[in-house]
Amino acid sequence: MGDATSDLHTRAKSEPVQFGHSLRDSQFLFDPSYRNLNHGSFGTIPLHIRNLMRQYQDQAEGKPDPFIRYTYPMLLDESRAAVAKLLNIPTETCVFVSNATMGVNTVLRNIVWNQDGKDEILYFETIYGGCAKTVDYVVEYNRGLVQSRCVPIFYPCPDEDIIQNFEKAVAEVKKEGKRVKLALFDVVSSNPGVRFPFEAITAACKKHGILSLVDGAQGIGMVKLDHLGEVDPDFFVSNCHKWLHVPRGCAVFYVPVRNQGLIRSTVPTSHGFEAVELPGRGKRANPLPPNGKGYFVNGFQFVGTVDNAPYLCVRDAIKWREDVLGGEERVRGELIKMAREGGKLVAGALGTEVLDNEAGTMSASAMTNVALPLPAEEIKANGEGPAVHAYILETLMEKYQTFVAVFVFQGRWWARLSAQVYLDLEDFKWAGGVLKEICEGVVRGEYKKSA
Known part of the structure; x- marks a missing residue:
């Protein structure tokens, strides 16, 4: 398998590889009897990336403490830099989480809602089910501090209709004496799987002073996102394991520097969290090596003991797509x-x-x-x-x-x-x-x- 991959890399440099069944049979892990017409749900990886992931896992088993405490953070930074370059955003603004739902949860569970109970979360009719339930939980947990409101979509329609429906919903909230604190919307929705005008909705959020949370679960590796820094949403998360040929589960989580102070804790809370010091209680120590990184990046570097080998494969997957698939x-x-x-x-x-x-x-x-x-x-x-x-x-x-x-x-x-x-x-x-x-x-x- 290694020889086949090496040969493919060599040939791809002189001529683009042919997409289709020959690539499937030589480079992917599918059962010969199975046709995968649902890549959008769980993604898959080529043999080359599977082999590299196992090498990272073997290194972790060979020397657990040296690898997890010292080698892993350096490799993680290389993957962060690679995905930041792909998205045209500063490296210090992106980290990895296990999936897009985790990113959405991280934002919604960190936002502090106003005590007057006038805050609302806007979302669209095509919201992913897991994220819809997260919104429901946040509303329930905060007991009257925040409510949610659904913006209807009547497909098929021009993008302008979606923008107008959003503006209408914002106006209705204001008319009721409330405020839209945050809007949650997709890059490409799940069901139906259609491209969403997230750039225009992000711009509308900026105009109204609304926090924009972009669920790009279907995004990186599938649609053009190298303008993310220009679009400049307040929060953005995208699964790398769906369309970027990265092992499950891995998602890039982007938070511009201006908003990193809003993300006080990872989900779950781990060693990177620094609590406000209270009288009679000292500062809790972090047992991991000091690294000089900012609070946001440092917090997401280690979130409990899990297998984060997929995060390290992001750099490799981007390179494989460039060298073998043609970019x-x-x-x-x-x-x-x-x-x-x-x-x-x-x-x-x-x-x-x-x-x-x-x-x-x-x-x-x-x-x-x-x-x-x-x-x-x-x-x-x-x-x-x-x-x-x-x-x-x-x-x-x-x-x-x-x-x-x-x-x-x-x-x-x-x-x-x-x-x-x-x-x-x-x-x-x-x-x-x-x-x-x-x-x-x-x-x-x-x-x-x-x-």
């Missing part, structure tokens, strides 16, 4: 093209359409959303939605050895498919036929027999 611009361009063309193939097989707007901004990502020919109202009226959903997913996995994210959005059933360097358009053509057969089975009531 970020090529990867982004090819994946967006594949998703758009593949979505049309699936929609053609199903006799439906792809979710997009006239400008094509919704489809500017590596995921495509295709409507399923299912009687949504009838299924809902009969209370059979959960049974249908379970039947579709189980059939995909058990009979066809694949997975496609299936969901109901605004009264219609949709399938979300992911483009990736190890796929080609034949996979989407095949998926269209598979989904057609399954939907026909649903209409025939096959899901009732499997219940």
Whole structure:
């Protein structure tokens, strides 16, 4: 495997590697019978990165204390510098957390809400479920100090409609004598998987003095983000393990220097936390070696004993994508093209359409959303939605050895498919036929027999 990877690196320097099944078979770990059409949920890694991760793990086992206390922080800084360069942000503004949900939790659990109870959190209808529940928890835990409000989205629509809905929600909050303290929104939403105008919403937040928390769970390695420093959100987190070919779980967490004082603690709180000194209580010691780094960076360097080898692979994954895949611009361009063309193939097989707007901004990502020919109202009226959903997913996995994210959005059933360097358009053509057969089975009531 090492020889194959080395040979691929050598050839890639003179000619771009061909994306598709040959890359899948030589560089990835998939079962030969499995087609991964759902890269957007969990991502995956090439053999080369898997091998490097194991080397880091072996070093940690070989000399636990020297590696964890001294070598690991130096390697971590190299990965931080690599991802900072990719995003065009200062290295001291980014750290790593385990996933985007952890980053969102870290922000929401650190924000101090005003005692007058007038603060609100704005979020959009397409918010990721785990983040929505985090908002609910924060509202519940703070007992009347903060409330939340959902901004509706009516897809398909131009980006301007989303911005207008946001402005309308802000105006409604002000009219009620309250204030929007923080807004939470995506780079690319999960279900449906569409590009969100996060740049414009960030600018609107700045205009209104609202803290912007950008959930880029679907982001780095998939869409253009080298303008992050220019967009300048107040908080930003993006999973590296989804689209950057980094092992699970790893996310870059960006907080500009101006806001680092707002992040008092990691989640969970660990040795980097420095409490306000109280009478009769001295300062608690940090048992880890001093490093001269700022409070923010130092706090996230060690958050309990867990396997952080994925963080160290960020630098390696970025280099692999440059040396083997031809760089970020090529990867982004090819994946967006594949998703758009593949979505049309699936929609053609199903006799439906792809979710997009006239400008094509919704489809500017590596995921495509295709409507399923299912009687949504009838299924809902009969209370059979959960049974249908379970039947579709189980059939995909058990009979066809694949997975496609299936969901109901605004009264219609949709399938979300992911483009990736190890796929080609034949996979989407095949998926269209598979989904057609399954939907026909649903209409025939096959899901009732499997219940």
